Amino acid sequence: MNDQPHGRPRNSDGKGGGKPYRRPKKDPVRILAFEALRAVDERDAYANLVLPPLLRKAREGGNFDGRDAALATELVYGTLRRQGTYDAIIAACIDRPLREVDPPVLDVLALGAHQLLGTRIPSHAAVSASVELARVVLGDGRARFVNAVLRKIAANDLDGWLEKVAPPYDEDAEDHLAIVHSHPRWVVSALWDSLGGGRAGIEDLLEADNERPEVTLVARPGRSTTDELMDALGEEGALPGRWSPYAVRMAEGGEPGALDAVKDGRAGVQDEGSQLVAVALANAPIEGRDERWLDGCAGPGGKAALLAALAAARGAALLASEKQPHRARLVERALAGNPGPYQVITADGTRPPWREGSFDRVLMDVPCSGLGALRRRPEARWRRRPEDLEGFAPLQRGLLREALSAVRVGGVVGYATCSPHLAETRIVVEDVLKGRGGAPVEAEWIDVRPLMPGVAGLGEGPDVQLWPHLHGTDAMYLALLRRTA
Secondary structure, three states: OOOOOOOOOOOOOOOOOOOOOOOOOOOHHHHHHHHHHHHHHHHOOOHHHHHHHHHHHHHHOOOOOHHHHHHHHHHHHHHHHOHHHHHHHHHHOOOOOHHHOOHHHHHHHHHHHHHHHHOOOOHHHHHHHHHHHHHHHOOHHHHHHHHHHHHHHOOOOHHHHHHHHOOOOOOOHHHHHHHHHOOOHHHHHHHHHHHOOOHHHHHHHHHHHOOOOOEEEEEOOOOOOHHHHHHHHOOOOEEEOOOOOOEEEEOOOOOHHHOHHHHOOOEEEOOHHHHHHHHHHHHOOOOOOOOEEEEOOOOOOHHHHHHHHHHHHOOOEEEEEEOOHHHHHHHHHHHOOOOOOEEEEEOOOOOOOOOOOOEEEEEEEOOOOOHHHOOOOOOHHHHOOOOHHHHHHHHHHHHHHHHHHHEEEEEEEEEEEOOOOHHHOHHHHHHHHHOOOOOOOOEEEEOOHHHOOOOOOOOOOOOEEOOHHHHOOOOOEEEEEEEOO
16 A cells, blocks of 8 residues: 555655655554454454454464453443444544444444543544554544544544434433433333333443443363362452352453363363353252253253363263364364263254154253344444344244253253344244144243342243353343243
C-alpha cells in the first residue's frame, strides 16, 4: 500500500509541500485486535477460536508479552460485547446511515469507541492510537474520518452518551435495555420472557452477559482431583468451584493448557453449568441395571468426558455419538485415556444405528441458538435471528424423541441445551411429551433440583434453568425424563 497521501508530495524539510509526511506507527496490539474483528465479521468466525492462534503467532514473533496479550483480548471481546451500544453512539456522530460505512472502518471506530468509553486509556491516547491504526489499515483519507468521529465520541463519557442515544426506560423498556446493555432487542425480549420478573433481574442478566467469564476446570473422576488442580495452580491461582464437586475456578490470567492434568486429558476446561448437567443425569435415580450410557450429541466432548469418567466408576460403558466427523474427532481426543469402556461413533441422532431401549441413561445436549453462552461468544448475539429458532425446533424435537426411544423403560433421559429461550427449552419437552408433531411419548418428569444440591435459585422445577447472574454459569437448561412405557 502506498502510504503517501494523494496531492501532497513527500517532503522531509517541511518546505514547498506543507508538513512533512510521517509514516504511521504500527501498533502490534491494535493491529492484531483489528485482524481478529475482521475475521469475525468476514468469515463468521468466533473470537474464542480466532484470537488464540493470533496471540500465539504474535508471541512467537517476539516483542509481544503478557500485557500486550491481555490488552488485545480486552479490545476484541470488549468491542464485540458492546457492539450494539457503540454502533448507536457512532451513528449519532456521522451524517450517513451506519450501513453505508465500510465494515473495516466501523471496526476501527468501534475499537476506538471501546478504548474511549470502556477502558481507562486516556482519551487523547485512545484517539491517537486509533487514528494511527486507521492510517495503517485504512489509509490516510479514511483515517481523517476516523479522527473526526472519535473526537466527537470523546466529548462525552459512556453514561452521557447513553442518555443521548437510548430512549427512556419508561417510554420503551426493551429498546432502552437493548442499547444500554448491547443486546439485540429480540434477545432482550426473549431473555426477559424466560427469566420473568421485573427490571432488576433482566438488567442483572444482561450485565452478566457482558462480563468476562471465569475459566473453570473439571477434574475428571478417577483421573484427577480438585486437590491436584488447586495444588498445581497455587493458593493465589485458584478457587474451588461454586457448585460442582469436580470444579476449580482459575484466577484471571492463568493458562489452563500449561497444567499437566489438562495436557494429559485427566482434567479439562468446562463451564460449571455443563458439569452440573452431566452430574445430575449420572445421579438421577433409576431402577434395575445401570450399565449402558449414551451421549447422543457428544461434540466437542466436554460432557462426554465427564460422563465417561462417572460411568467408569460404576462399571458402566459410554457410547458417545456425534454427527459431524470433525467434532467426533474432538470427542475421541477428550475421552482418550478414560479408564472405563467407551466408544465414539459418527452418527446422526435423528436416524440412530442403535436399537430401541438399548440404554439406561441418555444425554441429548441438542444444537441450539447458543443464547446461554453470550459471555463466551458475544458475537453470537449479533448473528442470530428470531427465525433461526424455527430451524432448530424440528431438530431438537426429533433428537429428544429418539433419546426417549433409545432409553429402556425405567431409564432416564436428560434434555439439555445452552439456551434459556423457552422455544428451545420447556416448550420442546412439553411438545414431545404431548405428541405435538409426532406420537405422544410415555415419560414422566424427574425433579432436577435435588440433583443439584446446594445450588440456589433453581425455580419451581421440575426442570432447571441456570443463569449467569445467579449461578455464575452459562445459561444451561436441563430437563430429566423417565420413560414409563
